[in-house]
Amino acid sequence: MRSERIKEVLGSRRIARLQGLLWFRVSFNYFIINVNEIIMTDSKVPCDFVPINPENYHRVQDFRENDRILQFREKLARKEIGYFAEHKGRTVGSIWATINKSDTPMLVRTYISLSPGHALIHDIVTGEKARGLGIGPFMTSRMAKALLEEYGMAEIVVDVSTRNHASNRMMEKIGLRKAEKMFYITLRGGRTFRLLLRKYV
Numbered sequence: 001m002r003s004e005r006i007k008e009v010l011g012s013r014r015i016a017r018l019q020g021l022l023w024f025r026v027s028f029n030y031f032i033i034n035v036n037e038i039i040m041t042d043s044k045v046p047c048d049f050v051p052i053n054p055e056n057y058h059r060v061q062d063f064r065e066n067d068r069i070l071q072f073r074e075k076l077a078r079k080e081i082g083y084f085a086e087h088k089g090r091t092v093g094s095i096w097a098t099i100n101k102s103d104t105p106m107l108v109r110t111y112i113s114l115s116p117g118h119a120l121i122h123d124i125v126t127g128e129k130a131r132g133l134g135i136g137p138f139m140t141s142r143m144a145k146a147l148l149e150e151y152g153m154a155e156i157v158v159d160v161s162t163r164n165h166a167s168n169r170m171m172e173k174i175g176l177r178k179a180e181k182m183f184y185i186t187l188r189g190g191r192t193f194r195l196l197l198r199k200y201v
Contacts, residue, residue, distance in 0.1 A: 022185070022186075022187060023110075023185070023186045024183070024184060024185045024186070025111065025161065025183075025184045026161070026162045026163075026181070026182070026183050026184075026197070027159050027160055027161050027162060027181075027182055027184070028159075028160050028162055028168060028171075028178045028179075028180070028181055028182075029157055029158070029159055029160075029178075029179050029180040029181075029182055030157065030158040030160070030171050030176040030177070030178060030179060031155060031156065031157055031179045032144050032148070032155070032156040032157075032158070032176065033154065033155050033156075034148070035144070035145050035148050035149060037175060037176070038141050038144050038145060038174055038175055038176075039141065039173070039174045039175035040141045040142075040145065040174075041134060041137040041138055041141045041173060041174050042134070042138060043085070043087075043133050043134040043135050043137075043138040044133040044134045045087050045130075045133050046087065047085045047086060047087050047092070047135065047138055048085075048086045048087075049083050049084075049085065049086075049138075049139065049142045049146075050083060050084045050085075050086050050091075051081075051082070051083055051084075052072065052075075052076065052082030052083060052084055052094065053076070054073075054076060056084070057069065057072040057073055057076060057082075058072075059084060059091045060072050060084075060091065060094060062090045062091040062092070062127070063090075063091055063092055063093065063094075063125075063126075063127025063128070063129070063130070064094075064125065064127070072094075075096060078098075079099075080096050080097065080098050081096065081097045081098075081099060081119075081143075081146075081147070081151070082094060082095065082096045082097075083095050083139065083142065083143060083146070085126075085130075085135050085138060085139050087130070091127075092126065092127045092129070092130035092133075092135055093124075093125060093126040093127060093130060093135040093136065093139055094123070094124075094125055094139075095121065095123065095124045095125075095139040095140065095143050096121075096122055096123040097119050097120060097121045097122065097143055097147055097156075098114065098119065098120045098122065099114075099118075099119040099120075099147065099151055099153060100114040100115065100116055100117065100118055100119070101116075101117075102116060103116055104116065107192070108120055109122065110186050110192060111184040111186055111192045111194070112157070112159060113194075114157075115155070117152075117153060117154040117155070118153060118154060118155045118156070118157065119147045119151070119153040119155075119156045119157070120156070120157050120158075120159065121140065121143055121144065121147070121156060121157070121158045122158075122159065124136055124139060124140060124167065124170075126139075136167070136170045137170050137173045137174050140158070140170065140171075140174055141174045144156055144174075158171060158176070159182075162181065177200065178200045179199070179200055180196060180197075180198065180199055180200065181196075181197040181198040181200075182194060182195070182196060182197060183195040183196075183197050
C-alpha cells in the first residue's frame with residue numbers, strides 16, 4: 001500500500017514538472033454581452049451574494065482549506081473581483097472575475113487574452129457540503145449581472161474545460177450556449193499558442 005502511495009506522489013511530481021514546461025488546455029468559451037442573455041437562477045437554499053474584500057476574504061476557510069486564504073489575499077491584490085455565496089451566516093461558495101480596465105489587451109491566467117472593457121469569470125467553487133444545491137448557477141448569474149451593470153463591462157467570457165461536464169451543464173442552466181471550442185498551449189509558463197477548433201452558431 002505504501003509503495004503505491006509513493007508511486008502516486010512521484011507521478012504527480014513528474015506531471016507538475018511537465019506542466020511547468022508544457023501545458024495545454026481544450027475548453028469551451030461562452031460569451032455574455034447583455035444581461036438579458038442570462039437566466040437569473042436562485043439556489044435551492046437562500047443565499048446572499050457578498051463581495052469579497054480585505055475584511056472578509058479569510059472566510060474562504062468556511063468551505064475550503066486554510067491555504068486558500070493567502071490565494072484570496074493575492075487575488076484581491078491583483079484587483080480581481082470576488083464574491084462569496086453565504087447561507088445562514090456561513091460562506092458556501094466563491095466566484096472570481098478578472099476585468100480589463102486598461103486601453104490595451106491583457107493576458108490573464110497565462111492563456112486568455114482580454115480586450116479592453118472585457119471580463120473573464122473563473123474559479124467558480126462550491127463547498128463540498130453545499131454541492132447539488134444550485135450554488136454555482138446562482139453565483140455565475142449574479143456575477144455576470146454585476147460585471148455588466150455595476151462594472152460596465154462590454155463583454156464577459158467564461159472559459160470551461162471540455163472535460164468539466166458539470167460546469168458546462170451549469171452554463172446551459174443559466175442560458176448560455178457554447179460559442180467556441182479552443183485549444184491552448186503554454187510553453188514554460190510564457191508564450192501561449194491558441195487554435196480555434198470550432199465556432200458554434
